[in-house]
Amino acid sequence: MNPPQTTRPSTGAKRPTYKTNPTTGRYTKAAQKEVERAEARRAAAGESVPLPVAVDRSGAITGLAPAAAGQVVAEAIGRAGALTVDVETSGYPVGHANAALRTVQLGDEHTAVVLDPDDPAQAQVIRTALAAAPRLHAHSATADLVPLAHAGLLDESAWDRMYDTVIPAKLADPTSTGSDPGLKQLAGTVLADSATAPEADKARAALFKAHGWLTDTKALTPVERSGWAQVDSTCATMIRYAASDVLDTAALAVRLPQPPPAVTERERAVQRITARVAHRGLRVDRDQVTHLEAVHTPAMHAAAERLRALGVESAGSDRQLAERLTELGVTLPRTQPSTRHPNGQPSVAAGVLDGLKGTPGPAGDLIAAVLDYRHHETVLTTFLEPYRVLCEAGDGRARPTVYTLGTDTGRMSCVRPNLQQLPREGGVRACITADPGHTLVSADFSGVEIRVMAALSQDPELIRQLREGVDLHAMVAELAFGPGWTKANRYTAKRGVFGWAYGGGIESLARQLGVTADVMQAIVDALRQIAPAYVAWADEMKRMVRSGATQMPTYAGRIIHLPRDYPHKAPNYAIQGTARELLVDALLAWDQTRWGGGVVLPVHDEIVAMVPEADAAFATAELVRCMSRELYGIQIVAEPSEPSAAWRDSV
Incomplete structure (x- = not known):
């Protein structure tokens, strides 16, 4: 082994010359500070x-x-x-x-x-x-x-x-x-x-x-x-x-x-599959990016003008917004106390404002304007601007990293860029396209959370409803809102069912959904009436965690570690973690088809894959087959999208 090399200053550059006072010959104050900064940098570098x-x-x-x-x-x-x-x-x-x-x-x-x-x-x-x-x-x-x-x-x-x-x-x-x-x-x-x-x-x-x-x-x-x-x-x-x-x-x-060798090999296999998109990337359509920028930029500025007209000068100022809403008579929840704000601050977070949509008068107009502004700003800054940079300063490809064990439940996540968080409507997904001669095929698990809830709890009513094609959320909406329930009521009921199933409280969910606590309680009561065995199973999961049982083995052998400090989240972990295993099964099955080795992107309960154009119809049918299986007597099914050169909206 050679002896250590002689060291030298880390920059390898001559030290800069600093101004001195012509009378005293000493550094000026500004020069002295720069000398001190330079010395600090050299010391930090070594x-x-x-x-x-x-x-x-x-x-x-x-x-x-x-x-x-x-x-x-x-x-x-x-x-x-x-x-x-x-x-x-x-x-x-x-x-x-x-x-x-x-x-x-x-x-x-x-x-x-x-x-x-x-x-x-x-x-x-x-x-x-x-x-x-x-x-x-x-x-x-x-x-x-x-x-x-x-x-x-x-x-x-x-x-x-x-x-x-x-x-x-x-x-x-x-x-x-x-x-x-x-x-x-x-x-x-x-x-x-x-x-x-x-x-x-x-x-x-x-x-x-x-x-x-x-x-x-x-x-x-x-x-x-x-x-x-x-x-x-x-x-x-x-x-x-x-x-x-x-x-x-x-x-x-x-x-x-x-972990057991079989579990390790399963995780290594799915990591290899999802890593291909990071190596090869997906093409970004510069024309679609430009088109959407031309739509969202003026819309964002128009929303900012509406905010100014309604008394909020800076569209991005939460403080100004909170003050103005308070002036208009809106009672806002407060953030958690902190050293700087011992009493917390009025919250204008997205979840708060979503719950206040429909407020009558100027306050409602203001809330609508700020939600519009935030939507357009998010699309521009979170999605379109980075995509434009990938085209202008890069090779025009997005290479996301998929973390196959991204969350505590095991659900997958995606970063740099996060293609799992693209809006499901509005054309942002269409910025991601297939390579020439290829097409994107995709399929989405159908109602997988409800199916997993039924499979794990073995609730006979849920099982019957699934087999007969009964709409659970419509049933909840009718019980909670009455015979005249609307499509919007069904959507609220759906969010309420999952929110409560995943550990949310009545008061917090009511705020998120923009309904009264009584309505949210009615949604929960309806679920108890429709699926009593599921509710009993969820309550038992929480009780088990409180008693110290925090490990739930999935059918695939992976252990879901239930949160001992948050027993109310246990059903969520069980459902989400099991649904994740179904996605892994589908990816492993897809990799055994003729398109194994190609680029594939998991997006929550959806799989998007790139295949040759000529294979589009057959590949779509095969993807649906790969995603279809049985879980404890419950059929897991998938719904395909039309093959397309660009990633389609999903609404």
Whole structure:
């Protein structure tokens, strides 16, 4: 092993010249402050060491030649029988003009090697090690394998050897691993004082703060504000930060409680399936984005004008809105007390205002105007602007990461971008399109929550209603609102049924639905009358959690960990967690069809897949077949959408 390299200032640049007072010869006040800031930045960064380097758990940094780095990595593979991998990027999505792979870290829990992938010799070390490892570890592996694949350092087949530590962390009892699966928090909980990542992240955050850089960056973030893009990757602080992820992930891989092998393999399989969309992406239709921007921009400005006319000068000011609504006689609930606001503040959150829709007079006009404004602003800033950036500053593809165990119930989630949260109407979904010569096919589970409720509770009335095609929500609406119930009443009843089934209280649900507590109570009473065995089952689930029984095995073998501090949520966890297993079954079945290996996107209870145009009709029928099955005597069914080049609205 080569001796440590001589260190140098982390920036590698000459120190700037500062203005001095011509009389005293001392720095001016402004110059003195700049001197102090520069010194603070140098101190936060530490010394700089040319890559590659090896880092041990004590934080000691040793400079290496590329050949020696390869040997150190090979020794780590030999010790662990696996290779832990992590990357640092510029913080921009793959395909973006500012996307860059900054460093690659490889090793085990004892030693991590930090390498520069832009150096040909070091890139070969990376490529050779990744190919040689019989088993790979990473934490949230998509964030590592996708940039490595796009840099040509491995291919998608690496998923066959990947054992992501997120999987055992999310499957384990949260009381043993903590409730946050993020690496820094998880390492602190499981590894305690031996964890390296928490302190390394604090030092990294201090470095970013010293420079005024952002940590949470997005596709729209100016490159000069991104700490990930601007930081010197060879400074000691970033070297230790980068290495700590490998050191702690490798330690977690052998210390986390391991689920049964069949459960692990099921989760690894569905992770491989959903990772393809992050590797290959879905095409964004620039013309549709432009069209919708032309619709929502003037509509947002018009809503802002209405707000000004109604006495709210700044459309985005919650304080102004709350004050004006109070002046108009609206009683608003208050937020939770805080140090700054001991009595809380009037709340104008979406759930509050949704419940106040239809208020007569100027207050109702004001509420309608602000809801319109928020809708148009959300569509523009959350969806259309990022999509436009993907087209203008990128390759025009959205590459979302799907977390297959995204929530505490096990439900999947989606980020960067979140394609699960697109409005189901209004054409925003149509911004996502199939590649030329291909089409999108999709199907949605039909009433899956009610079917799972019936299957788990074995309520004979619910089972009868499902078999006879009876509309449960219509029955509840008639009992709660009377024979003259409307379609709107049915929708309220549906929201109330699920809200209560998932642990909501009468008062809070009434506010959310914009009804009185008496009406919400009537909805619950109707459900008790229509499905008494389900209500009894839900009450028993809550009682069991209160008595300490917090583990519910699903039919697939995965354990749902019921929230011991929130027993009222137990039925929700059971229903949502079981529905999630049905989605996994469907994805695994789809992967066995002729279109297995293609891009597929799970969206709550819907599956969207890209197939050749000529296969559209047959593929749609096969997707429905893959999603259809029986759960404890209850038929689980799916409804298809028409195949389309663009993702269709779902209303």
